[in-house]
Amino acid sequence: MTGAEIQLDELSSLLKKIYTDKSVEEFDYMWSQLIQILEANSDNCFEGKQIHSCPWDSTTAVLITYADGVYSSNRSTLKTLGKLIENHLGEIAPIIHLLPFLCSTSDGGFAVSSYEKIDSRFGSWDDLKNLSDKHILMADLVLNHVSASHPWVQQFKNGTNPGKNYILSPSIKNNWENVIRPRNTSLFTNIATIEGNKDVWTTFGPDQIDVNWREPKLLLEFINLIVRYLNHGIKWIRLDAIGFIWKEPSTTCLHMEQVHNLVKVLRIILEKLKRSGVLITETNVPEKENISYLKSGSEAHLAYNFPLPPLLLESLINNKADLINNWLCSWPDLPVNTGFLNFTASHDGIGLRALEGLMDSRRIHNLLISCEKRGGLVSHRRMPNGEDKPYELNISWWSAMADTGVNTNYLQFERFILSQFFVMALKGVPAFYLQAIMASENDLVSFGQSGERRDLNRQRFDENTLENSLLDPKSFASKNLKALRNAMTVRSSLKAFHPEQAMHCLSGNRSDFVIIRRGMNDCCVWAVHNMTNKKLSFSLSDNLKTEIKNSYYWNDALNNQDYKHDYMELSPYSVHWLIKKNEN
Secondary structure (H helix, E strand, O other), X not given: OOHHHHHHHHHHHHHHHHOOOOOHHHHHHHHHHHHHHHHHHOOOOOOOOOOOOOOOOOOOOEEEEOOOOXXXXXXOHXXXXXXXXXXXXXXXXXXXXEOOOEOEOOHHHOOEOOOOOEOOOOOOHHHHHHHOOOOEEEEEEXXXXXXXXXXXXXXXXXXXXXXXXXXXXXOOOOOOOOOOOOOOOOOEEEEEEOOEEEEEEOOOOOOEEEEOOOOHHHHHHHHHHHHHHHHOOEEEEEXXXXXXXXXXXXXXXXXXXXXXXXXXXXXXXXXXXXOOOEEEEOOOOOHHHHHHHOXXXXXXXXXXXXXXXXXXXXXXXXOOOHHHHHHHHOOOOOOOOOEEEEOOOOOOOEEOHHHOOXXXXXXXXXXXXXXXXXXXXXXXXXXXXXXXXXXXXEOOHHHHOOOOOOOOOOOHHHHHHHHHHHHHHOOOEEEEEHHHHOOOOOOHHHHHHHOOHHHHHOOOEEHHHHHHHHHOOOOHHHHHHHHHHHHHHHHHOOHHXXXXXXXXXXXXXXXXXXXXXXXXXXXXXXXXEEXXXXXXXXXXXXXXXXXXXXXXXXXXOOOOEEEOOOEEEEOOOOEEEEEEEEOO
């Protein structure tokens, strides 16, 4: 049996495990349609088992932005964004994660109302294709739900195909008591149909109606969307809220076996359609559950590193790095060519579920209070017993880095830059959020207009105003960008920062600094972070746990400074990337 035949057999086997209740005729129809799609669009048409090279290196980084993150009056927002990236963002945007750009009705684009049309405010499919000429594009596959205005919902109401089978409407009398919720809204929403009122599943709220993944034709719909993405330059696919898509009575309805099998199916399909395709799972859940999509090596290529933002934030607010050091010391071993997407800020809030088992309730409570003092809010989810529990912090990352004293800008820049350099030092791929880089404060105007807490962290920028800020060397946006571009240039030159290179935390017993050693043997970088607002005296030989010969000295590659003695002074929130240099 050839490699291609083995892969086809694996794909068929996975699909049969998912759709166990379908007739032979239904399965054969889906299979024949799937093969037609793959044969018409595949990179290699199943000619053999594709051997995939590593899809990233030390230059790889992701810029997270909305399609209308920056706007002007005389061109589409995608073209305006492209101009900003070309003129200013360079090194930090080789990959651009464009948050939902399809037509939608709410939730920042995640309530998709059409899978064929781009919102006219953003531009066209051609604009996407043009942007992909110089950048790898990443886009969301919103698999769990559609907008209440989507044609499938209207067809469900009218009892017509295909939508009548695509919307999830199970009996509310089944046992759904154990369902794990990400919101405090109702699990079901009652809507009027031609057959009378029906209850539909609404994981994320009444304008986001869950689709029925028990219908195999639905998979074909999403595969066709993947093909459309690939044809317009999108190679990295983010599986939004993937853990929620399959529901079974008397279970948590989260991370079901069928979900993992579907991710495996999507990976096989993506890799056949595009050799360089990358699949990313987004599961804002405790760490063990999150990495379940990576451990086999046959599901996601990357997973969002959700414990990182709240642990890093708590450390910087409290000047205490004990918890993040403990977490780093237990970094999981993952298969080759899989890893974490490391980030601090994103379009969502700062998730708290990932802290389960990592931070006690007292420190979590104090973290919430600290963020509220900085203008943040707290969103909740509904527990099975009806209690509402904190789910995420809603605050801009720049505002979260502020001081609560008279001068809120005191050491704000230093905290922020440390947080971004921290992301660059970790094993995996770093990601940066446009609003954070541009020093966006809590967007009270947008929040006041929408009432959506996440809008505190979703400011849109007027092109001219932003351009003037970036041209001002004293503005925080300009200073942030200068520091990040320099750091990415340095990082790109250091093989030890390759996402696959080894990582060890050398500061497990400390609460004042974090030391991360990357690389092996003579190809090593020691990333040193002062996590406090105090100056620290630092012994190189003691803390870096390495001897250095007389002919060698330490070079701080990040700050272009040499150290030929054993001690250095760490300024508040300073970061140093130390490498051994030979004087000869």
